[in-house]
Amino acid sequence: MxxxxxxxxxxxxxxxxxxxxxxxxxxxxxxxxxxxxxxxxxxxxxxxxxxxxxxxxxxxxxxxxxxxxxxxxxxxxxxxxxxxxxxxxxxxxxxxxxxxxxxxxxxxxxxxxxxxxxxxxxxxxxxxxxxxxxxxxxxxxxxxxxxxxxxxxxxxxxxxxxxxxxxxxxxxxxxxxAGDYTIDEFGFDEDLTTSIMMPLLRPLHRSYWRVASHGAEHVPASGAGLVVANHAGTLPVDALITRLDLFDATGRHARELGADLVFRTPVVGPLARKTGATLASGDDADRLLEAGELVAVWPEGYKGLGKPWRDRYKLQRFGRGGFVATALRAQAPIVPTAIVGSEEIYPLLFDLRAVARLFGLPYFPVVAQALALPVLGPFALLPLPSRWIIEYGEPIHTAEYPVSTADDPMAVFDLTDRVRDRIQSMVHRNLMGRRSVFL
Amino acid sequence: MADGRRILITGIAGQLQALVVRALEQRGDVERLVGVDVREPPQPLASTRFVRADLRNPVIGHVLDEERIDTVLHLSTTTAPGASGGRARMKEHNVIGAMQLFAACQRAPTLRRIVLKSTTAVYGSEHTDPVSFREDTAPRTPPGQGFGKDAIEVETYLRAVDRQRDDLEVTILRFANLLGAQVDSTFLSLFSLPAVPMVLGFDPRLQFCHEHDAAEILARTATASHPGVFNVAGDGVLYLSQCIRLAGRVPAPIPAPLVSAAARSARRTRRVDIPADQLRFLRYGRVVDLERMHQQLGFHPTYSTRAAFEDFVTRRRLRGRVGPTVQRVVADATGR
Structure with a gap:
């Protein structure tokens, strides 16, 4: 009634x-x-x-x-x-x-x-x-x-x-x-992720960046899968948001593959592990896909994250294609994913190489917000509230290729390029479609 | 030899070794047990002959021949430099002792099997480590010092013997951190402090093996043929932070740059002995793959990692006051 x-x-x-x-x-x-x-x-x-x-x-x-x-x-x-x-x-x-x-x-x-x-x-x-x-x-x-x-x-x-x-x-x-929760061998603490971390991130996803997500039906509902996306934004915020978006759309935890710098860093390293990330190495990725997990990877790595403002939305080289070989070995579908809006959160103006080398960092960003520091103080360093679009594209079925393709570097490079082109065109299409950066 | 195994156990005065002896004495298929150590075993031995000798002593060779030993259980590798009188003496004992023992073994005609208690510390502990070590995974960064390095060298000597003698079966058991009411461990000294030290901003993944499971698997591999290398640990993984909460204790995070200084000063007070090589482990931890243990060895530990830890906390009376109080209040509030 x-x-x-x-x-x-x-x-x-x-x-x-x-x-x-x-x-x-x-x-x-x-x-x-x-x-x-x-x-x-x-x-x-x-x-x-x-x-x-x-x-x-x-x-x-x-x-x-x-x-x-x-x-x-x-x-x-x-x-x-x-x-x-x-x-x-x-x-x-x-x-x-x-x-x-x-x-x-x-x-x-x-x-x-x-x-x-x-x-x-x-x-x-x-x-x-x-x-x-x-x-x-x-x-x-x-x-x-x-x-x-x-x-x-x-x-x-x-x-x-x-x-x-x-x-x-x-x-x-x-x-x-009370310590009354279980973690898996990767150190993934599902309780912490779903009951503490994700509720904290959800307002950012819903209200701050107002993420519009399309094509979640392309993500495999069960079994192994590899989500491959573009990486941008100076800080790897796009990984967190995509992760949450995937969970809300499909109910699956995407396990991120992170750079070793992440796991070396205090606080950040253990937190990344606890929320399901693991080292981007063949061993770990194979193990995750073998276990039928959904894996998310950002193959551009630092080159994508720390690229200057003038190169926004230009996809960088996709590593050495290790992720494709991994997917081929596990016969897991690759879901190309385009993230639009993450480029604008921290427009990177300069990269202070010398400082970066001093601290052993891949880049040392000077973001546009830094100009507002004298006026706004620390509030200036908040990311900009751009409007985001996340699109999951049609999966590329690696099961069509024989497993031995993983050992054929030429075929792996070809497939890597195909994934990259697909993501680049998805990024362009979504860029054309959006009204403005912030609205 | 047809009646049963004739077994030599090294380092018999140790606590874990006592459990192994008890497990072996209860088995029907063991004909003779001989224990070797420099110290007298604290507990009386029922049917075991005790030989007071250092492993570097040639008397070992005579015992092997005289007793027609067919199985050697090498358990005397020590982990703590403090207890064995400094790092140099520990190395002497661990590495040179094992070398001499294996040299004697190579010459013993009746010998058919060597079982070595090793450690998962041979894999090292680094942030670039794979999430879980298989037995054949090469360590990314092998441990450069301490117990882990000793263990690697001992394993190397044993492999050399294995190559020399085709009729010899070699079993290497790599144990995760042992916990229990009997055995001493780094975790005992860590958890016996008022607040449990951690490295600030790090949280190692840990696996534990309960002492009873360890004794059980050692007794089993000593009496049956299981050649190969095996990781041994309880199922499941715990974070150190989770351990502290399970024990109801309070963490004491120490900033990374101060950790080794803190460990040094703690060592001087003689209350806590955390070897320098363990400090790395307290940052990144280590998890090993147990598939081979389950599949090939057919061994399923009674205690999971968590059960082993909780049993350890209960038996050693390490449960803190803070945790239970907080838990009781919250439990009351949530209506449990």
Whole structure:
């Protein structure tokens, strides 16, 4: 029923509904009383008994309300908010959020029943009693968790996602603090990635860079696959965003192949490992594809990341084509992917080679934002909010080639060039299609 | 020889070795057990003959002949320089001792099998490492010092013997970090500190092998034919940070440039002995491939890496107070 009615509830309506409930009058949408007042105006009370309000009703029969018909659904305490599942883990908030909207959360909602006008009052009260009973039971069962249970109670009456979020957050915090999570041999910590890192990145993806993603259906839904994309933007932000985009579109974790500098760097290295990246070497890539994982690779590497502004959207050399040989060995489809917009986040004006050499870095960028440093201070160094397009192209099926092709350098170079050309043309097409860099 | 194996165990006074002896004594297919060490074993030996000797002593050769030994279990490679009286003496003991032992083995006519307890430290530990080492993966950067280097040299000598004698079966077991109630380890000294030291900004991936699993596999390879090199560890991988949380302890991150100085000063207090070669390991960790162990050896450890670690924490009473308190509060809050 709630699907058909919009669930926009004004405060006044809610208040009316609550008042109505207090006076044992059912729903806001229910017919009004038929009687006339002493001033000959229509009575504005709701109809309770037949078509009369309580004031104008003839003396009523107390046993009128039907016993079974409960318009607000089963008492939610049964499988409710905080009930831990069998394995002891509290029910995840997602499940709760998708619980039937017509449930006990909103006894006075506009979506209530019009037909059961006369019977709604009493069972509404019964349900409320049941809720209080549930609340007391819960309070009696728990020792310490009262504060949070109080919030659960609040959610029951206020219908707020806040409590959901809080509950999820505490559960995540518990798992993290207790070390109660598993990692795979690559060091991929799925719990950390999906419950902490990705929620942090999602606002960037949705709101800051407003990523439009096309063609996710080309990414294999299961089994090995190799996503190959262009690399740009001075900092490898495009890898993080593409990764999140792929996860949201397909539900698969793309395992990135990173440069060894990443894994040598404190903080960044372990974090990259924990979010599923591994060293861009034949061994690791073979192992991932053998295990049927989706692998993402940015074969331009530093040459793509640290290319000057005038070379934007010009794809650089694709390494030595190691990724193609890997895909050929594993017979995994290659998904060429174009990322547009990442070039503009940090326009690289100069590359200070000498400084880079001093610190052992592949390049030392001076980005356009640096000019605004005196004015804006550190805020100047935020990436620019360009609008992004990510397009996953038609896969190139390496299964068409014999496995021995991987050992034929000429064939590998050819295929590498094909992938590169495909991505370059996809980049151009998307560049032509966009209105402006930022809008 | 038809009745059962006649086994010589080196370094019998050690804690792991005691477990191996017990496992072997319980087996029916072992006819004779001879233990060699410079120290008296702390626990009484039931049916095992003890020979007090250094491996560099020629008496080893006589024992091999006299007892008609057919299997040598070489377990006496030590890992900690502190306990063996300095790095130079440790090297002397590990490398020269093994060299002399294998030289005697090469001449022993009755000998059919040598089992060597080695370590996964032979793969080194670097950021360029493959994610998981197979037995035939060449280390990207072989360890330049310490125990790992010793282990590589010992393995090389053993291979030389293997090449000289065709009738000899050689088994090399490369163990990940051993944990348990008996054996001492770097992790014991790390976790016995009030806060567990880490290298700031690094989090090594670790694999552990429980001492009972280690004793079991050593006893098994000593009594049956499994030639080859095998990695041995529990299934699964843990981060050091995760270990600290599982133990309910607090990490003490030390900035990378200060780590070796901190380790040196800690060594001087004689409470914590973290060899210099282990510091690299505390940055990048190491994971080895266990496929060969499962497939060819048919050995499935009872303890996973995590179970081994939790057992170790429980038995050694290393569980911290901070963790359980935080966990209890959060658990109460989430209604668990």
């Amino acid at each position: 709630s699907d058909q009615h919009a669930e926009v509830i004004s405060i006044a309506e809610q208040r009316a509904a609550r008042d109505a409930r207090r006076t044992e009058v059912g729903d806001a949408a229910r017919p009004r009383c038929d009687a006339a007042t002493t001033q000959d105006r229509r009575c504005r009370n709701y109809a309770v008994v037949g078509d009369r309000c309580r004031v104008h009703a003839p003396p009523s029969d107390p046993g009128e309300s039907g016993p079974g018909d409960d318009p607000v659904g089963p008492a939610p305490g049964a499988e409710g908010v905080v009930a831990p599942s069998d394995d002891g883990r509290p029910v995840r908030s997602d499940d709760e959020r998708h619980a039937p909207a017509g449930g006990g959360d909103r006894p006075g909602a506009a979506s209530g029943d019009r037909s059961g006008a006369s019977s709604g009052d009493r069972s509404g009260a019964a349900s409320e009693d049941r809720e209080f009973a549930w609340a007391e039971q819960e309070l009696a069962d728990r020792g310490f968790g009262r504060a949070i249970d109080g919030l659960a109670l609040l959610r029951r009456f206020a219908d707020d996602h806040l409590v959901d979020r809080l509950r999820t957050a505490t559960e995540v915090a518990r798992r993290r603090l």
